[in-house]
Amino acid sequence: MQSRTPASRTGRPRSAAADAAILAATRQALVELGWSRLTLGDVATRAGVAKTTLYRRWAGKHELVVDAVAELFDELQLPDRGSLAADIEGVVLQFAAILARPEAKSGLMAVVAESTRDEALRERIRASIVDRQKRLVLEGRARAEARGELPPPAGPEEAARTVDLIFDVVAGAVVHRTLVSAEPADEAWVRGFTRVLLGGLGAAST
Amino acid sequence: MQSRTPASRTGRPRSAAADAAILAATRQALVELGWSRLTLGDVATRAGVAKTTLYRRWAGKHELVVDAVAELFDELQLPDRGSLAADIEGVVLQFAAILARPEAKSGLMAVVAESTRDEALRERIRASIVDRQKRLVLEGRARAEARGELPPPAGPEEAARTVDLIFDVVAGAVVHRTLVSAEPADEAWVRGFTRVLLGGLGAAST
Amino acid sequence: MQSRTPASRTGRPRSAAADAAILAATRQALVELGWSRLTLGDVATRAGVAKTTLYRRWAGKHELVVDAVAELFDELQLPDRGSLAADIEGVVLQFAAILARPEAKSGLMAVVAESTRDEALRERIRASIVDRQKRLVLEGRARAEARGELPPPAGPEEAARTVDLIFDVVAGAVVHRTLVSAEPADEAWVRGFTRVLLGGLGAAST
Amino acid sequence: MQSRTPASRTGRPRSAAADAAILAATRQALVELGWSRLTLGDVATRAGVAKTTLYRRWAGKHELVVDAVAELFDELQLPDRGSLAADIEGVVLQFAAILARPEAKSGLMAVVAESTRDEALRERIRASIVDRQKRLVLEGRARAEARGELPPPAGPEEAARTVDLIFDVVAGAVVHRTLVSAEPADEAWVRGFTRVLLGGLGAAST
DNA sequence: CGGTAAACGAGACGGTACGTCCTGTCTTGAT
């Protein structure tokens, strides 16, 4: 994932096990120490690896954590629950469950913070985490259209704009609820949120 | 703001000018260096203040940045533009404008990241930034009810829950758009967002 | 002693008790902490005095300790024990007893060390400690001459040279024994030293 | 010298050049700044070395200066000048010449002062400086006995006691003359001192 | 199978920032 395929033919090949051990150690350290106290020397020790080995693969703390956290989100799925509302509730709950894990909480916002001044890092985050999960919105939308719950988009450009907007609203709301408000995004909250998302503010307090 | 009112009568009183100079220097450093390269020694130098003075008032980088960033959000207002949609668009645009400033971007997510492991820091963020701005939601809601655009809440508990939900959705969406998607939350986007917020997903692509 | 007689008539007069309290606190701190860990803030606190008061009277740590230690040596006396050898042994034992006290040990060498680069400090040490005790050598010599144990000096210049030499030998030997060799300058050692001083190396091992 | 032979086989070996550079820089700083203004950060900079490297080898300012100063005394020799008096005068003059150098003056008394409260430091001083130079007394004594100028000691214990005594008298007198009296231990003074040392006080004023 | 070249562990390195401590000065209100 992080390898830039050095394309060398000779010499000892890089240990594949080391990569996995390092990422696992990174997540473990995030759980125990959080972002700010996590050090690469400690990660290397936990992984049973020399610091050199770690730096040969990742440029720094931020890049490493992006990769370590990205793996967490790959388990997201969009189960077919029969209606758009149920589908949304299902995937939002999954997303909230991942965000509730300390290894995600600690690391995610920190790399986002840093990405405001580091274009390459932002690209890495987008490629590894954000864009990869937009598939869920696309799939959900397609299903809703098939069911007749939503009208088809006016055009491809309109479609892309809508997907981005929905993703910002959904991901943003869950993140804000979990990290800033620091309240659980539990079933009750998710139901309320889905109602607003589908019906607008007027539907909020029913 | 950060002072825990040491209430000492004797001795030389703390310089009020130092506080303002430090917070201003912090914002300047955030603009020039970003969060990760900002150092307290540098902030002290910029403020023309000894490191000691800085540490006498703030416990660390995180606390300092919370206070420095919090001041940015105090300029938010809710102008009466005649309709709920227009009011929302107005305040969201203001919010987006503040978040677009580098001193807000760099610092805000970093302290949120740290707050996932530091309960006191989270409280400080909530008190200094989040709760202070919920007034906007309350005011907007009251106006909308007076205009008949929204029904009154079912009860006080219901009202609080709705305010929190709306705040999470609005703030979360703007933050995600600005920092994660890294696209401008401009007028077009805000119009689209407001339409969804008021009318739900079905109204998105009209 | 340290006062430069500010000769001011008006205002609140300086507290005389403060001087004694500060010097006593300095010696106590020397005993408990030694030279390097002694701080003026701590001394002021022990003396129940503000730091300002301390700095109004002494220029710094070195000057303060010189005065605090100098008082220790003022109790030296030259009792008439009937012979030059006995007189020497008596005063050397007294000198050794003072040097064995931690408040003298800790401070004395430190100010001497600093005095190698501070002419004013050296003068203060000489005036407060060294020259003040040369009286003992003068008195001892006079007694020995009266008893016929030593011939009178060839002249005043010769006399001064001899006094200085003897002082360097006696004080130097005791200091070196106590602080560098870190062995007690007890009666046995003092007897051996006196034998050498009076009779030369050939008499050492009798 | 300061290395406690960590005996590690793996890893990058310690730079031998760094040790020499640090000790030389320490002496240079002692000359220019004296003991109290010497800082380890400055020494590191002068030596072209990181502070870390310095602290990896020495525990602090005192230990470092002991080693830096100790090297100065290793050049002492006992030239055979034909008589005990001449031998003593020769070595005392050499000793005085070293003590006259600012890098020795500034540092030596300071570490002795600290050693009164630090047993390990005292041992280091004794091992690195004092005991190493007692060879001079032993050699001089042996020569004098061979020449018939001094009687052989009564026994091994007596011999050791005498060596220590002579060392305290010689070193103490020169140190006191140089640092406390702050007068040069020049040829005239050394002649007078040697006369007293060999013949006792009665021989002083001839 | 033996040589070669890269990866590996270990840990020293130059460097930067940390948060604390002390110095010597100052500013307050009270004496």
Place this chain on the structure above:
DNA sequence: ATCAAGACAGGACGTACCGTCTCGTTTACCG
């Protein structure tokens, strides 16, 4: 004017990590 109290600018402390480097060792491939 002096005092107690304590904030202040400044600077050194000793520690912790960073990211690089230099070792000696291991391990795959390639001739």
